[in-house]
Amino acid sequence: MSDVRVHNFTISLDGFATGAGQAPDAPFGHAGERLHEWMFATRFWHQMRGGRGGSVGADNAFAAMHGPGIGAEIMGAGKFGPPGWQDDPGYKGAWGANPPFHTPVFVLTHRPRPSVEMEGGTTFHFLDASPAEALSQARAAAGGRDVRLGGGPSVIRDFLTEGLVDHMHVVQVPILLGRGVRLWDGLESLEEAYQIEAVSTPSGVTHLTFTAKNR
Template sequence: MSRLRVHNFAISLDGFGTGEGQAPGRPFGHAGERLHEWMFATHYWYAMGGGEGGGTGADDAFATMHGQGIGAEIMGAGKFGPPGWQDDPGYRGAWGPNPPFHSPVFVLTHRPRPSIEMRGGTTFHFLDASPADALKQARDAAGGLDVRLGGGPTIIRDFVAEGLVDHMHVVQVPILLGRGVRLWDGLESLEEAYDIEAVSTPSGVTHLTFTAKGR
């Protein structure tokens, strides 16, 4: 069976995966881009934009795993767009006409709408479903490849709490946000279900990998 994976999900030292005050043009609220500066310096990020350059060290090696062997993605309504996007019937996501997913994407929302087919192979499907039901649909669409769980923090927390996540890569960034949405709330004793490894890099971040025990 294909695995459910999380990659490149950045949190602050105090555990916030996004800041407070999300709005159009501010997808991470008051956090701005500070959670992702480590990734912007990698060759992976430069190549995603069609350019050359960027570092090729450990940060790049972790970042590159984001797209390997992925056949579908699940994301929450907050990743698809800022608060209120459900009120705009013409809203098509935050990534322009050619989103970077190039696969089926399942958006979890309490207000579903018809699917949207985009350029480059991305089709957004909107589901009001439980984590287990959403994962089943994503796996069916992934064609035997793995499914990526894209976030935000609430969605990841819900899937982890139900024991559905097989592999998780979390990047702890050395900043304090103080407010926003935390990743770890309610996940006490997570270490009992996962083998955990930590790798710190010269950029100052720590890459935490969680691999479900017995899988």
């Protein structure tokens, strides 16, 4: 059976994966771009944006694991768009005409709408479903490849609670946000279900990898 993977999911020292006050011009709220500056410096990011250059060290190696072997993605409504996007029937996500996923993407929302086919192989499907139900559909669409769980923090937390995540890569950056949406709430003793490794890099971030035991 294909794995469920989380990659490049970034949190602050106090565990927040997004800041307060999300808006169309501030998708991560008051956190701004501070959570992801480590990634912006990598060659992986430069290539994703059609450019050249960027670092090729450990940060880049972790970041580049994001894509290989992925056949579908699941994301929450908050990752697909800012608060209120459900009120715009023409809204097609925050990534333009050619989103970077290039696979079927299943968006969890309490207000489903018809699927939207985009350029580059991405098709957005909108589901009002439990984590297990969404995963069943995503695995069917992935054609034997793995399913990436894209976030946000509430969605990842729900999948972790149900024991549905096989591999998770979390990046802890040295900032304090103080408010927003935290990843770890309600996940006491999560470490008992995972083998955890930590790698710190010169950029100041710590890469935490969680591999489910008995998989």
